[in-house]
Each structure stands twice: as structure tokens, then as C-alpha cells.
């Protein structure tokens with residue numbers, strides 16, 4: 001019905017439908033909440049600490065869908081700013097304020113073709129622009145790619161769902177020098193079961209990255225606690241020069 005109304009009425013706010021699209025001030029405020037830790041329950045093996053800004057419902061769900069599926073590109077900036085605050089929380093576990101590598105969860109080829117862009121990498125790039133103002137530096141590296149399609153996991157329990165995804169994501173060969181031995185934060189727009197984040201973390205750890213955590217905008221799961229690892233373990237890792245071809249700039253599929 002909503003899709004039908006969109007055809008015959010001027011577009012309203014993507015969050016609440018009121019006049020004043022693409023987003024009214026009230027719905028944009030839903031993206032301004034402080035970041036907090038979240039955890040799917042059950043969490044898949046290997047899932048790092050996950051931060052999010054909001055629950056995936058109401059206005060936030062509407063704004064994310066408008067951006068991802070309906071091409072509301074003007075929402076990139078507020079969504080990127082929300083992701084940036086989530087990143088700052090994850091990076092707060094580091095002892096120092098040194099540079100961190102940000103790796104987007106890759107979109108599948110099918111998602112990319114349908115949307116015309118890798119929207120998670122886009123959001124990572126927008127988030128990175130906000131971070132110098134927060135005293136943080138990050139380097140966005142599109143280090144991961146889908147290696148194979150994941151079989152339908154409907155009906156599987158959490159552990160089987162996670163096992164089903166193992167090996168679905170791999171490292172782009174050229175990215176290895178930019179993640180090995182470096183502190184890495186994975187980013188995605190949304191955390192649901194945590195399987196994609198856990199699989200991205202597995203691929204990065206296999207490339208000798210130090211996965212600090214994952215930053216997201218919205219979570220369907222319950223609120224949870226932060227990382228339990230010793231903070232000293234994560235501090236003091238430097239980052240050298242970037243590889244331009246891997247930056248979050250060339251965001252087309």
C-alpha cells in the first residue's frame with residue numbers, strides 16, 4: 001500500500017510519512033542517540049563486540065530502507081554521522097587515538113546490482129568524513145568480497161546458520177597488506193543475527209587483522225555489554241600509508 005501511495009502522493013518523510021521528505025527533524029533525531037553496545041542472542045561464534053545507535057524499527061528502519069532501497073541519497077550524511085558515533089564507541093576500547101582501518105561488510109553482487117552502489121561502503125566513507133571532528137582518524141579499506149553465495153539458512157538454528165556462512169566472505173588479495181597486524185573495525189548498516197559480522201571478522205582474523213569490534217547504525221537484537229578483552233591488547237598498533245584503489249571512494253559495484 002505504501003508503495004502505491006508513493007506513486008500518487010508527493011514523497012513525505014521516509015521515517016513517518018509526514019510531509020517534509022526525505023526526513024523530518026523528529027525522525028532525524030532518532031539517528032542522534034548515543035551509541036551503545038548490542039548483542040544478538042544467541043550470538044554466532046567469533047562475533048566481535050558490536051555497537052549500534054538505535055533499534056531497527058520505526059523511523060530508523062524507514063530512513064535506512066529509503067537510503068538503501070529507494071535511492072534517498074540525501075540521507076547518506078545523517079546516516080553516516082550516526083555510523084561515525086558508533087565507530088567512536090568501538091574505537092574507545094583502544095588505548096591510543098592512532099589510526100584505525102574501517103572495513104565495510106561487502107554487499108553481495110546481487111544487492112549491488114539492484115541498488116546500483118555498495119551502500120555500506122558508501123556509509124563507511126560518509127562516517128569517515130565525520131571522524132576528524134571527533135579526534136579520530138580512520139582509513140576505509142574495502143578489504144572483503146563475497147566468495148560464494150550462502151545457501152538459504154531459513155529454519156537453521158544460530159550455530160548452523162553461522163556454520164553455513166563460513167567461507168562466504170574472503171579477503172581481496174590486494175588488501176592483505178592494509179589489514180595484517182592492524183586494528184580493524186568492521187562496519188555494517190544493520191546487525192540482525194550477527195552472522196555476516198562474524199564471518200567478516202573470521203576473514204579478517206585469517207588475514208592477521210586485529211578485529212576491535214563492529215560498528216553499526218541499527219540492531220534488531222537486545223542491548224548488551226561491550227568487549228571483554230584487555231584494552232592493552234588492542235593499543236599501540238600503527239598504520240602505514242593507504243592503497244588508493246582500496247579506499248571507500250570507488251563505491252560503484
Ligand SMILES: [Zn+2]
Pocket residue numbers: 013014015016017018023024025026027028059
Ligand atoms: Zn518523520
